[in-house]
Amino acid sequence: MRKSKNKTALFVFLMCAALLANACGGVQSATSNPAGIAVPPAAPISPDENITVKTIRFLEDKVKRDPEDFSANNKLAGQYLQRLRETGDFQYLDLTFRAARASLASVPEVRNPGGLAALAQAEFAAHDFANARDHAVRLTEIEPGKSYPQGMLGDALLELGEYDKAKATFYKIAKLDGAVSHYSETRMARLAQLRGDNTEAQKHFANALVFALNQTAPPRETVAWLRWQLGETAFSVGDYETAEKHYLDTLVTFPDYYRAIASLGRVCAALGDSPGAIEQYEKVVRILPDPTYIAALGDLYKLAGREGDAKKQYELVEQIGRLSELNGELYNRQLALFYADHDIKLEEAYRLAAKEYEARKDIYGADALAWTALKAGKLNEAKAAIKDALRLNTEDAKLFYHAGMIARAGGDEAAARQFLQRAFKLNPQFDPLQSAIAKTLLENR
Amino acid sequence: MLYAKNKKLSLVAVMMLAIFTFQIIVPIKASDHIDGPQLAHDHASDINDMYFFLDPNDNSRVVMIMTINPFLISSEIIGQAIFDHNLRYRFEIENTGDARPDRFIDVRFTRGVGRETAPQTAMVTLPDGRRFDAAVNTSIPNVEIPNSDIANIDASRFDINALVNGENFLARTNVPSQGDDVDDIEPPDLPVTTDATTGVSFFAGITEDPFFLDNTAANRFVLSSIRNPGNPNRNIFRNRAGFNAPDGSSPDADNQGPAPLQARNQGVNQGPGRDTYAGFNTLTIAVSVPAVMLRGLPRTFRNRFGSEIGLNGVTQRQRIQTVREDGQVSGSGEWVTVDREGNPLVNNGLIPAPRKDEYNGARTVDDESGRFRTDLIISLKNFGTNDEFTERILNMIQVRGDIIRLNLRVPNSGSGGGNNADGGPANMGGRRLRDDVADATFTLINNGMPLGDFVDRNEFLFGDRFPFVAPQIMPNPNGINSVDDRTRL
Numbered sequence: 001m002r003k004s005k006n007k008t009a010l011f012v013f014l015m016c017a018a019l020l021a022n023a024c025g026g027v028q029s030a031t032s033n034p035a036g037i038a039v040p041p042a043a044p045i046s047p048d049e050n051i052t053v054k055t056i057r058f059l060e061d062k063v064k065r066d067p068e069d070f071s072a073n074n075k076l077a078g079q080y081l082q083r084l085r086e087t088g089d090f091q092y093l094d095l096t097f098r099a100a101r102a103s104l105a106s107v108p109e110v111r112n113p114g115g116l117a118a119l120a121q122a123e124f125a126a127h128d129f130a131n132a133r134d135h136a137v138r139l140t141e142i143e144p145g146k147s148y149p150q151g152m153l154g155d156a157l158l159e160l161g162e163y164d165k166a167k168a169t170f171y172k173i174a175k176l177d178g179a180v181s182h183y184s185e186t187r188m189a190r191l192a193q194l195r196g197d198n199t200e201a202q203k204h205f206a207n208a209l210v211f212a213l214n215q216t217a218p219p220r221e222t223v224a225w226l227r228w229q230l231g232e233t234a235f236s237v238g239d240y241e242t243a244e245k246h247y248l249d250t251l252v253t254f255p256d257y258y259r260a261i262a263s264l265g266r267v268c269a270a271l272g273d274s275p276g277a278i279e280q281y282e283k284v285v286r287i288l289p290d291p292t293y294i295a296a297l298g299d300l301y302k303l304a305g306r307e308g309d310a311k312k313q314y315e316l317v318e319q320i321g322r323l324s325e326l327n328g329e330l331y332n333r334q335l336a337l338f339y340a341d342h343d344i345k346l347e348e349a350y351r352l353a354a355k356e357y358e359a360r361k362d363i364y365g366a367d368a369l370a371w372t373a374l375k376a377g378k379l380n381e382a383k384a385a386i387k388d389a390l391r392l393n394t395e396d397a398k399l400f401y402h403a404g405m406i407a408r409a410g411g412d413e414a415a416a417r418q419f420l421q422r423a424f425k426l427n428p429q430f431d432p433l434q435s436a437i438a439k440t441l442l443e444n445r
Numbered sequence: 446m447l448y449a450k451n452k453k454l455s456l457v458a459v460m461m462l463a464i465f466t467f468q469i470i471v472p473i474k475a476s477d478h479i480d481g482p483q484l485a486h487d488h489a490s491d492i493n494d495m496y497f498f499l500d501p502n503d504n505s506r507v508v509m510i511m512t513i514n515p516f517l518i519s520s521e522i523i524g525q526a527i528f529d530h531n532l533r534y535r536f537e538i539e540n541t542g543d544a545r546p547d548r549f550i551d552v553r554f555t556r557g558v559g560r561e562t563a564p565q566t567a568m569v570t571l572p573d574g575r576r577f578d579a580a581v582n583t584s585i586p587n588v589e590i591p592n593s594d595i596a597n598i599d600a601s602r603f604d605i606n607a608l609v610n611g612e613n614f615l616a617r618t619n620v621p622s623q624g625d626d627v628d629d630i631e632p633p634d635l636p637v638t639t640d641a642t643t644g645v646s647f648f649a650g651i652t653e654d655p656f657f658l659d660n661t662a663a664n665r666f667v668l669s670s671i672r673n674p675g676n677p678n679r680n681i682f683r684n685r686a687g688f689n690a691p692d693g694s695s696p697d698a699d700n701q702g703p704a705p706l707q708a709r710n711q712g713v714n715q716g717p718g719r720d721t722y723a724g725f726n727t728l729t730i731a732v733s734v735p736a737v738m739l740r741g742l743p744r745t746f747r748n749r750f751g752s753e754i755g756l757n758g759v760t761q762r763q764r765i766q767t768v769r770e771d772g773q774v775s776g777s778g779e780w781v782t783v784d785r786e787g788n789p790l791v792n793n794g795l796i797p798a799p800r801k802d803e804y805n806g807a808r809t810v811d812d813e814s815g816r817f818r819t820d821l822i823i824s825l826k827n828f829g830t831n832d833e834f835t836e837r838i839l840n841m842i843q844v845r846g847d848i849i850r851l852n853l854r855v856p857n858s859g860s861g862g863g864n865n866a867d868g869g870p871a872n873m874g875g876r877r878l879r880d881d882v883a884d885a886t887f888t889l890i891n892n893g894m895p896l897g898d899f900v901d902r903n904e905f906l907f908g909d910r911f912p913f914v915a916p917q918i919m920p921n922p923n924g925i926n927s928v929d930d931r932t933r934l
Contacts (some may be wrong), residue, residue, distance in 0.1 A: 040772045054518070054519075055518045058518050058519070058724065059518070062724065065719075066661075066719045068661050068685070069660075069661055069719070069721060070660075070661055070664070071516065071660050071661070071721050072721070075516060106661055107661060107664045107665060107668065108668060110668060110671070110798075111664040111665075111667055111668045112664065113798075142798055143798060143799075144799050145799065145801075145802040145803070146802070210768055210772050210774075211768075211774070213772060214768075214772070214773060214774040216489050216527040216528075216529050216557065217527055
């Protein structure tokens with residue numbers, strides 16, 4: 001057995017070494033970044049998959065024996081959500097709904113807040129933010145002294161674009177729970193991102209990582225997600241090397257974590273390593289055929305002159321986006337932006353974005369509406385929507401790029417130049433295709 | 446839910462001293478609940494139950510058991526079965542007949558963050574200040590795979606539980622099983638440390654959860670009392686056990702078929718009810734001490750012989766939590782209660798939801814002062830409990846604090862920690878593992894008329910020697926009889 005242990009250690013080491021060697025920059029583990037924020041060094045965390053799968057089997061067996069066992073159903077819903085986070089596989093979302101509903105059918109919410117919480121989490125994951133919000137409100141009534149309903153409520157409000165309410169709700173977490181758990185720090189980070197303070201966001205994410213690692217059993221996916229968020233924040237300000245380090249750290253913690261692989265592909269593209277980027281995206285779409293990743297892979301193929309391969313990927317985006325009603329809800333915005341980015345089905349893109357914005361008035365919804373409206377020739381609507389998108393002063397190169405393109409279409413060359421320059425200054429390689437367009441426009445002025 | 450705890454960790458002020466080294470001032474109230482998976486912040490502090498009885502093998506010794514962190518599934522053991530080194534697990538002993546604790550046994554643990562760290566060590570501090578260390582049993586033994594099964598092993602999915610420290614051995618036993626198609630790993634013996642100087646015995650580790658209850662029925666019953674104050678549906682328990690089902694007349698009847706066929710508890714002779722806790726593990730701390738170590742001077746009429754002692758269990762965190770330069774969190778300053786547990790089913794059955802956290806963070810003297818008395822009375826009225834039984838219940842759980850009482854003169858004997866009829870909670874004999882406290886509680890609130898959940902005992906036999914609890918339910922190793930023929934939901 002000791003031999004087995006050593007073999008496993010060697011295997012893990014080799015895996016990590018391989019990951020590092022395969023990266024576009026081949027850099028080592030991150031311990032700090034230019035913002036001076038210390039980040040704990042990455043280390044492998046034992047996989048949860050077998051544990052989660054066995055746990056799920058046990059609980060499924062339990063609820064087969066007693067379908068009314070709400071405790072088992074609640075725990076089962078939590079395990080399904082965990083698998084959803086780990087794999088991105090939406091079949092677990094359906095299972096979560098079923099477990100949560102079975103729980104609440106057995107014992108109503110007033111004696112079963114865990115069941116209601118599971119349902120609200122499932123709704124959130126399914127992008128049914130209005131119901132997630134309403135159920136979170138109910139949870140705050142049932143459990144007024146607890147912070148988790150406030151977190152769930154704030155998350156839903158954020159997605160619905162109700163930022164002031166979300167902020168107030170998140171501060172209630174701080175009051176109930178302090179600013180010390182990864183739960184609250186993550187939400188402080190999100191608020192900081194939205195108001196354009198990416199340095200502050202990185203600090204909060206770093207703190208969240210420390211707290212997650214200090215749990216008695218650090219959850220692997222949570223740790224990985226936080227490291228990935230640090231990478232995303234670094235990428236958003238154009239610090240590609242730091243972003244790459246964080247993505248690699250993520251993969252040390254959680255090899256094959258699809259989010260980090262996709263982001264690694266994007267950073268490879270930003271660093272000019274097109275083959276490396278394609279390799280990473282090809283890898284991630286094998287793990288999870290998410291339309292966003294497939295579209296990105298298509299773009300990279302296109303830039304590499306592989307038009308046929310690009311076309312296949314673009315067709316696949318639509319197919320997956322339309323695969324089911326649920327996918328439609330989940331991928332609505334991505335599909336609208338995909339159409340707009342690629343100048344296809346522009347009326348459809350606008351329709352999708354406008355419909356979503358009716359129910360969900362967050363800044364990225366406004367941005368999608370603005371971008372699709374512009375492409376559909378509805379300039380006045382685009383102007384109004386991009387104003388909404390920029391209302392929080394969020395520092396996001398894509399927002400600035402869209403604002404610049406809208407200003408340009410409206411004949412305001414000075415504003416267009418200003419926005420495009422801001423986008424470039426912040427994150428010159430924000431998107432392989434769109435940043436190239438922006439660059440050309442700037443150079444031709 | 447009756448088993449659940451409601452606590453929260455409230456942190457109101459944050460003082461950043463440096464980017465990576467900072468302190469948090471922590472006016473801790475209490476933490477969370479057990480039935481909201483992925484939402485809980487503080488499972489480690491979540492006390493399930495307290496047990497308190499004379500050792501049936503030697504009535505001069507007192508056994509105290511605290512179970513923490515509920516609903517652990519055998520497959521989760523590696524990830525979850527770690528005692529929190531920042532917590533103080535405290536046995537509060539009352540020995541003068543009032544609500545104020547007089548003596549304390551404290552247990553703390555070395556750091557155990559992560560899934561593959563070295564085994565933890567417990568540090569036990571006795572009422573007189575003497576201390577000793579003890580090993581903790583939270584690891585899973587290695588599994589020696591027989592040659593005949595090697596071909597079946599999926600090496601890429603080999604479970605981490607086969608790679609941790611411990612002795613090798615083969616699993617082909619009659620130990621608790623997760624299902625019909627598995628051979629589980631034989632659980633290790635429960636290692637007991639006995640301190641030669643004090644004679645105190647100690648155990649800490651993962652065990653099978655000794656509690657038994659139909660939690661679904663219990664919560665429906667509570668809900669019924671809220672919806673129909675004074676006239677709850679008492680048939681809920683019978684319906685859940687299948688006696689009246691399916692008769693179409695009761696919304697609680699299910700379609701499981703008549704008893705006893707629908708009785709699908711894993712254990713033998715558990716009764717026709719459904720044990721929510723069957724198959725789950727928990728963390729357990731158990732202490733066996735000479736009774737003389739706890740006994741106090743007689744101060745009240747009720748305790749005129751000095752033979753009555755009481756127990757309340759608490760988990761506590763220090764008010765100041767410091768994140769050190771190495772990224773680890775350590776505590777300092779005043780200890781603040783996160784959770785407490787005395788008598789079973791009080792908080793979750795009788796305290797209204799908005800006050801559960803407050804109750805968990807309160808002291809037993811707060812009970813005595815009447816802080817929750819009105820809530821308790823309202824809940825009992827909702828259950829239809831009459832004045833006589835209301836008074837009796839309040840005398841047990843409020844007037845002198847929510848404390849389990851044990852008369853050292855009440856004998857305890859029998860298997861599995863004791864089961865003689867003239868002992869146990871009805872006779873001031875504390876709370877034993879085999880005592881059906883759920884039925885006892887429901888009967889009390891039903892004005893002495895029998896009412897129970899038809900789950901009469903634990904799914905596994907308890908031991909006959911300290912620490913008495915049943916060994917942990919073990920996972921089956923991958924590759925051995927691991928064909929998963931269970932369909933998805």
